[in-house]
Amino acid sequence: MAKYLLRRIVGMFVVIILVLTIAFVLVRLAPGDPAALMLGPDATPQEAADLRTRLGLDQPIILQYVKFVGNALKGDLGESLFFNRPVISILADRAEPTIFLALMSLFFALFIATPIGIYAAYKRGSLLDQSSVTSAMLAASIPSFLTGLVFQRVLATNLGWFPTAGYGGPDADLWVRLEHLILPSITLGITNSALILRFTRASMLDILGEDYVRTARAKGMPETRVVLRHALKNAGIPIITVVGLTFALLVSGAVVTERVFNLPGMGNLVVNAVLRRDYPVIQGTLIVVASIYVLINLATDLLYFFIDKRVKY
Template identity: 80%
Template structure:
């Protein structure tokens, strides 16, 4: 186990190093002078030269790369040109809505997908099974922005059950801010439940046909115990895999939903950074998202040991 963890951490370091290199190269590959692109066509030559000095673009490329890597290892991802704050602070200020939105959305997706997927596999070929599969395909096909707009129209505006958009005022407490995430979480949860539902159903179908399941039934065990204790536990590895990837995708990819509900999360931040040509923020977000994916993959692999004791590393 220690050797496996050591190899995984070594692999994580290699991945992060490659991401840092890609993030560094992307800015330098942009057509024209990066400083001129950031400031726009109205900038004076003096302003462009000043920014090039601030960003270190006047130094040799090898020196720039070494400085970038050294600062990144120390947790310094640069300074935002728009906010005039460290990128780490800018990302930290906007991490809360993105992380909690991902968590709430995952809970909603699991609450929808897991029981329906188990039931659909158990009733394979029935009308209910066909309806659940069709509904999953429909949920995956409808864009999240359309679902969000419909929910805003009927659930928030007409019925007044949820806030329409935003994240509360400056003095809003934690509970009030979380209330603003309920409707976006339902929107994302419904959309992402489709993949989890289909994986749950497929995994359960494979397990329910195994010999030990028939043996458990022959011994007189109740169907509830056979399905939930024996079949679901052994079908858990594929489900955990897709759940882990879904969580990482929700944290980094909820751009459209954050825009629709005007949430000050990382997705909204990246869109604005692209429009403002705030390259340090784009670089920093790319690095943070890559690190998140690596950590989620490691956590997913470790959860295999909890679900199935037969897994050995």
């Protein structure tokens, strides 16, 4: 276990260095002067020269890279050109809506997909099984922005069940903000439930055909216990894997939904940073999202041991 963790930590460090290198190179690959691109076409040569000095772009490229990687490893991701604040503090302010949105969306996706996937596998070939697979493919095919717009019109505007958009006022408490996240969470939950449902069904189908499941049934064990305790537990590893990947995708891929519902999250921040040519914010978001991916993958792998004691690291 210790050797496995050491190897994973070393691998995580290598991945982070590669991400830092990519983030560093992307800005330098942009055609023209990076400082002039950040300031826009109306900038004077003196303003571009001052920004190059401020960002260290007038130094040798190797020195720039070493300073960039060293500062990033210490938590210094630079300063936003638009907000004139450290990038790390801006990302910290925008992380709450994104993290809560990802967690609530994952909850709705599991609430929809897990019971349907288990029952569809148990009733293989039935009408419910066929309709659930068809519904899953349909949910995966519809863009999340279209689902969000329909829900906004019907559930928020016409029926008034949920807030239409936003994240509450500056003084809003946690419950008010969570209420604003229900509708976008349902939107993302429905879209991402398709993959979880299909994996749950496929994993359960494999396990329900095993000999020990037939033996448990032959011994007279209640069917609920056979399905939930024996079959579901042993089918857990593929399900945990896809749940971890789904959560990582929700954290990094909720850009469209945040724009539709006007949520002040990291996705909305990146879109605005691209429009404003705020490259330090783009670089910082890339680094943070990649780090989240790495940590989620590690946590998912460690969960295997707790789900199935037969797993050896």
